[in-house]
Amino acid sequence: MSFDRAAAARHWRISILSRGGLTVGEVDELEDHLEQVEERLLEHLQPEEAFWVAAHRVGTPEVLTREFALVRPNFGWELRAQWALIGLLASWLWVPLARAMLNLLAAIVAQIPPVAGVAAVVVLYGSPLAYVLALVLAVVVVRRLGALPTGIDRAVEYLAANPRPGLLLAAVGVVA
Amino acid sequence: MTNVLPSKELVAASSRPLVLAVLARGEDYGYALLREVERLSGGALSWQEGMLYPVLHRLEREGLIASTWRVAETGRRRKYYAITKRGQEALAAERATWEAVSATLRNAWGAT
Numbered sequence: 477m478s479f480d481r482a483a484a485a486r487h488w489r490i491s492i493l494s495r496g497g498l499t500v501g502e503v504d505e506l507e508d509h510l511e512q513v514e515e516r517l518l519e520h521l522q523p524e525e526a527f528w529v530a531a532h533r534v535g536t537p538e539v540l541t542r543e544f545a546l547v548r549p550n551f552g553w554e555l556r557a558q559w560a561l562i563g564l565l566a567s568w569l570w571v572p573l574a575r576a577m578l579n580l581l582a583a584i585v586a587q588i589p590p591v592a593g594v595a596a597v598v599v600l601y602g603s604p605l606a607y608v609l610a611l612v613l614a615v616v617v618v619r620r621l622g623a624l625p626t627g628i629d630r631a632v633e634y635l636a637a638n639p640r641p642g643l644l645l646a647a648v649g650v651v652a
Numbered sequence: 653m654t655n656v657l658p659s660k661e662l663v664a665a666s667s668r669p670l671v672l673a674v675l676a677r678g679e680d681y682g683y684a685l686l687r688e689v690e691r692l693s694g695g696a697l698s699w700q701e702g703m704l705y706p707v708l709h710r711l712e713r714e715g716l717i718a719s720t721w722r723v724a725e726t727g728r729r730r731k732y733y734a735i736t737k738r739g740q741e742a743l744a745a746e747r748a749t750w751e752a753v754s755a756t757l758r759n760a761w762g763a764t
Contacts, residue, residue, distance in 0.1 A: 501721075502709075504731075508682075508728055508730055509701060509702070513683070533700070533702075534701045535702030535703065539700075539702070540702050540705075544705070544706045546706065547713075548709070
């Protein structure tokens with residue numbers, strides 16, 4: 477049976493990330509390191525052996541999580557707090573955002589004479605069907621931009637690594 | 653070079669000035685930094701590979717070093733670290749401390 481390196485690397489990443497102590501960027505950096513250790517080992521070892529020895533040298537998920545936790549004991553809470561704030565923001569902004577998109581949609585529809593009447597209907601009966609429509613539109617936009625899931629992942633990671641902009645965003649949300 | 657490996661505590665304590673000293677000579681990424689420390693110590697000081705990153709993270713949080721992601725020649729994204737002005741000041745302070753310890757030990761050993 478041949479060694480599936482990509483699968484092994486994926487599993488390695490997940491086993492670290494699932495412990496919740498490291499960000500995606502930190503695991504990216506560790507993976508870069510792993511590859512370099514591996515490359516050197518390939519001179520003497522078979523690919524599968526090189527991978528596992530390198531993974532062991534870089535550190536087991538338990539050890540890495542523990543060592544990172546030593547330098548930032550509050551990380552888990554910070555991450556949870558960021559998620560809570562993002563959720564809160566989303567719940568606050570959702571209705572005004574949906575209404576704005578709805579009006580935009582209505583304005584576009586109003587430009588087409590045969591269906592101009594639909595615009596009025598859309599605005600008049602603005603919920604809940606219209607909100608579903610707006611949600612679908614939002615999902616399409618996000619998909620088009622390729623922002624799911626790694627984009628959001630990285631945005632969260634950025635916020636976790638830089639608490640100030642995250643708090644600023646939360647403050648803006650509270651004021652709004 | 654002696655075969656006696658320094659204690660875990662000593663390795664941890666010396667990692668801070670060592671990382672700062674290596675980065676003071678120019679920016680670097682994790683793997684190369686580790687190899688450089690190994691080379692400088694003549695193999696007497698070896699860190700576990702992954703343990704360098706929490707140290708880098710802490711130094712970055714303290715504002716002593718700064719990091720940037722770049723694309724390496726292999727096409728892979730790689731994180732580079734550089735020392736900041738505050739880091740240089742911290743390094744000078746660390747150096748003074750370690751030299752004082754070293755001088756004290758030398759004196760003590762010389763006196764016996």
